Amino acid sequence: MEVTMRAHSRFVALISAPAMAVALGATFASGLLAPLNAVAGCNGGYGGHYYTNAVSGSGNTPGTGANTNTWTHWSVANNGVNFSDEAVWLISSSNNNNAIEGGIYSGSGSNVAWTNSVLPYYTTNNGANEHDGAGDNFSANQAIFMWVQDDTVPRLAYAQIGPYGFQIGYYFVNKPAENYSQGETYNNNGVWMGGGSGETFYGKWQDTSGNWNPWGFHNDCADYPYYNTHLNNQQWTSGGY
Amino acid sequence: MALLGGAVVAAFAMGGYAIAAGLFGTSPAATGCRISDRLFLQPAAFGAFTSIVSNDQEQLPIRGIHGGSQPGFVTAYTAGAIHGSIANLALSGRYREEEDSFARSLGNTPGPFPMVPLAGSVVSENPGLLEVYESSWTFRTEDAAAAWMAARQQSVIGDPQAARGDASAVGPGVLAVTSLLGPADGRHEHVARFLTRHHATVTEIVFQGGAGVTPASTASLAKVAFDTVVANCDA
Numbered sequence: 001m002e003v004t005m006r007a008h009s010r011f012v013a014l015i016s017a018p019a020m021a022v023a024l025g026a027t028f029a030s031g032l033l034a035p036l037n038a039v040a041g042c043n044g045g046y047g048g049h050y051y052t053n054a055v056s057g058s059g060n061t062p063g064t065g066a067n068t069n070t071w072t073h074w075s076v077a078n079n080g081v082n083f084s085d086e087a088v089w090l091i092s093s094s095n096n097n098n099a100i101e102g103g104i105y106s107g108s109g110s111n112v113a114w115t116n117s118v119l120p121y122y123t124t125n126n127g128a129n130e131h132d133g134a135g136d137n138f139s140a141n142q143a144i145f146m147w148v149q150d151d152t153v154p155r156l157a158y159a160q161i162g163p164y165g166f167q168i169g170y171y172f173v174n175k176p177a178e179n180y181s182q183g184e185t186y187n188n189n190g191v192w193m194g195g196g197s198g199e200t201f202y203g204k205w206q207d208t209s210g211n212w213n214p215w216g217f218h219n220d221c222a223d224y225p226y227y228n229t230h231l232n233n234q235q236w237t238s239g240g241y
Numbered sequence: 242m243a244l245l246g247g248a249v250v251a252a253f254a255m256g257g258y259a260i261a262a263g264l265f266g267t268s269p270a271a272t273g274c275r276i277s278d279r280l281f282l283q284p285a286a287f288g289a290f291t292s293i294v295s296n297d298q299e300q301l302p303i304r305g306i307h308g309g310s311q312p313g314f315v316t317a318y319t320a321g322a323i324h325g326s327i328a329n330l331a332l333s334g335r336y337r338e339e340e341d342s343f344a345r346s347l348g349n350t351p352g353p354f355p356m357v358p359l360a361g362s363v364v365s366e367n368p369g370l371l372e373v374y375e376s377s378w379t380f381r382t383e384d385a386a387a388a389w390m391a392a393r394q395q396s397v398i399g400d401p402q403a404a405r406g407d408a409s410a411v412g413p414g415v416l417a418v419t420s421l422l423g424p425a426d427g428r429h430e431h432v433a434r435f436l437t438r439h440h441a442t443v444t445e446i447v448f449q450g451g452a453g454v455t456p457a458s459t460a461s462l463a464k465v466a467f468d469t470v471v472a473n474c475d476a
Contacts, residue, residue, distance in 0.1 A: 047300040047315075048299055048300050078293075078294060081296050081297075081298050083302075083304060089305075099305075101305045110302075111403075111420060112422060113323070113325065113374035113376075113447050113449075114325055115357055117347070117349070117357075123304065125312075125392075126305055126312070127304050127305025128392045128396075129392060129395045129396045129399060131396065131399055131400055134358060134430075135360060135421075135423020135424060135429045136423070137356075138347070139347045139348055140349070167401065184304055186300065
């Protein structure tokens with residue numbers, strides 16, 4: 001089946017205006033650096049997966065976040081396999097399997113075998129372990145801040161996807177860690193990304209005091225037919241179908 | 242609603258499949274099952290049900306795999322499939338109207354099926370099965386299958402609402418997990434999930450429905466499902 005959402009608003013509201021000076025100052029003060037190792041980038045359709053990525057610096061950051069809106073329309077062709085998601089990640093630069101991911105999805109899940117709604121989820125270990133927020137249905141075009149953090153003392157690992165919070169417990173992402181965001185689909189046949197027309201993200205990184213700071217830069221990529229439009233140092237739009 | 246698919250249970254019980262030795266075997270030489278429809282229970286096994294999903298899975302149903310090193314179960318995966326069924330009573334009438342109304346309140350335009358996982362009166366007023374999803378995944382090696390089963394266990398046990406259930410009626414080595422698909426308000430589905438491995442094939446069956454859906458109430462169906470995998474593994 002296909003799920004189609006009505007547009008509640010033609011435009012996506014940007015959550016906050018870029019504070020460039022603050023962003024740059026905070027970024028460099030924290031010691032974040034350009035990625036030390038080349039991020040694998042978009043996968044070019046690995047195993048039927050399609051990606052759009054935005055990746056910022058790596059450093060001692062314990063968390064990654066992004067302001068965005070839930071989809072106004074979406075389509076995930078119902079064959080029990082397909083899915084569409086958009087998420088933020090905290091990934092160890094030295095080991096991609098040491099990672100926390102949190103975001104929204106529709107389609108095939110883990111503890112929720114299948115949904116045609118839009119639900120929050122998080123994963124650890126590069127997607128190997130997933131928890132879906134069953135019953136946590138998002139409304140269309142709902143403004144949310146999605147973020148994940150590891151268990152850097154004194155906090156425990158946590159994922160907060162809009163109003164839905166998930167206690168992960170003890171999970172540490174070795175440093176340096178990358179602030180990363182992605183859209184992902186499986187596969188590209190009748191599966192929209194970013195609500196088709198795209199969603200704008202405002203990327204943030206967490207410092208060791210727990211404060212959220214705008215990204216100072218990001219590098220992007222996209223697997224055709226999906227797209228990633230670089231807007232400025234903090235913002236990008238990803239979508240397509 | 243038929244909770245246990247009694248006719249099917251009885252048929253398999255009389256068939257007397259010799260599963261005890263084969264279902265949980267770990268022979269290094271054993272390979273995974275060839276994925277086909279014959280491995281799966283059909284919707285009628287659960288009562289008045291309709292297929293909601295039925296498809297091969299060319300990749301494991303996981304997201305987020307990045308470049309670089311990938312878990313061995315990803316690279317060793319060969320084939321899989323998912324079959325899902327939904328109770329007919331949720332497809333029309335007042336339950337469907339309620340589901341569609343809820344979907345519209347979220348901005349959703351209802352399609353041919355109600356929004357799932359089901360929630361609301363259809364759950365609170367029907368203690369039996371409402372949705373069933375069965376998946377089988379085959380790998381090149383038993384080690385890879387075991388690793389995938391461990392990953393699945395960690396995922397499902399990691400659910401804050403999950404609790405281990407009694408799977409002794411299904412067989413040794415079977416994992417049973419209960420959980421809720423939402424708050425414990427009587428309006429969100431209960432889950433009884435069973436997971437097992439037959440050589441290099443991992444099979445999971447997920448029963449969703451009202452308050453009567455427990456490992457005890459669904460163990461017979463789970464056993465039938467797993468017996469079916471063993472009986473038709475190389476068919």
